Amino acid sequence: MQFDHVGIATPDAAALADLFSDLFDAPIAHEERFEGMTVLFLELEDGYFELLEPHEGGAIARYLDGHGPGIHHVALATDDVEAALAAAHDLDVALIDEEPRPGAWGHEVAFLHPKSTGGVLVEFVQH
Amino acid sequence: MQFDHVGIATPDAAALADLFSDLFDAPIAHEERFEGMTVLFLELEDGYFELLEPHEGGAIARYLDGHGPGIHHVALATDDVEAALAAAHDLDVALIDEEPRPGAWGHEVAFLHPKSTGGVLVEFVQH
Numbered sequence: 001m002q003f004d005h006v007g008i009a010t011p012d013a014a015a016l017a018d019l020f021s022d023l024f025d026a027p028i029a030h031e032e033r034f035e036g037m038t039v040l041f042l043e044l045e046d047g048y049f050e051l052l053e054p055h056e057g058g059a060i061a062r063y064l065d066g067h068g069p070g071i072h073h074v075a076l077a078t079d080d081v082e083a084a085l086a087a088a089h090d091l092d093v094a095l096i097d098e099e100p101r102p103g104a105w106g107h108e109v110a111f112l113h114p115k116s117t118g119g120v121l122v123e124f125v126q127h
Numbered sequence: 128m129q130f131d132h133v134g135i136a137t138p139d140a141a142a143l144a145d146l147f148s149d150l151f152d153a154p155i156a157h158e159e160r161f162e163g164m165t166v167l168f169l170e171l172e173d174g175y176f177e178l179l180e181p182h183e184g185g186a187i188a189r190y191l192d193g194h195g196p197g198i199h200h201v202a203l204a205t206d207d208v209e210a211a212l213a214a215a216h217d218l219d220v221a222l223i224d225e226e227p228r229p230g231a232w233g234h235e236v237a238f239l240h241p242k243s244t245g246g247v248l249v250e251f252v253q254h
Contacts (some may be wrong), residue, residue, distance in 0.1 A: 119197030
């Protein structure tokens with residue numbers, strides 16, 4: 001599989017985007033409001049940082065409360081999220097999403113449960 | 128810059144490598160003992176997972192004690208770590224490593240301080 005992005009929980013996506021775009025030469029590729037969050041993609045040569053700033057409750061707001069800002073998940077690109085989920089299930093990996101669901105930027109996404117993947121929250125993403 | 132790897136703290140690198148190599152089609156590219164850890168690189172199409180299993184004290188052992196297993200850092204590839212550090216310093220980013228130092232797999236590496244980078248531990252790596 002292919003690296004797609006690292007998802008970062010932040011209380012201030014705009015400020016972090018300013019810094020990261022300079023520091024990593026990673027310009028803003030996409031920005032939207034999605035499920036009560038500002039979601040901002042910064043483009044690396046071969047993938048993205050996804051900055052996630054919650055404006056109301058939800059998983060990212062809870063993450064910020066519990067852990068503080070930082071790396072939230074890693075996403076791998078696949079051309080078939082459904083097949084990737086089925087393969088994960090066959091390996092006895094617990095799924096957060098049993099089916100692909102709409103993600104930011106019009107992607108199809110699904111998350112694996114970190115209890116099965118060494119504490120790593122993994123997202124499959126299909127562009 | 129280019130994505131290089133996500134570093135993962137784990138109490139059992141061999142078991143996680145078994146799972147990840149199947150789950151992500153990411154075979155083992157390199158394994159070594161480095162600074163009291165097993166360090167194991169799994170190869171994605173465009174980067175790596177770096178699994179870090181400590182066998183004695185150190186930063187990763189402390190991370191496991193404090194946070195449990197999971198994503199520890201993200202690494203970006205550059206062809207000049209020293210220049211990347213100088214640019215980070217000019218942006219008022221706090222550095223953990225003022226100079227590049229030898230990392231696993233013969234790489235030159237340097238870490239930025241997460242207090243300056245939104246809680247994200249960032250490594251620059253030069254192959």
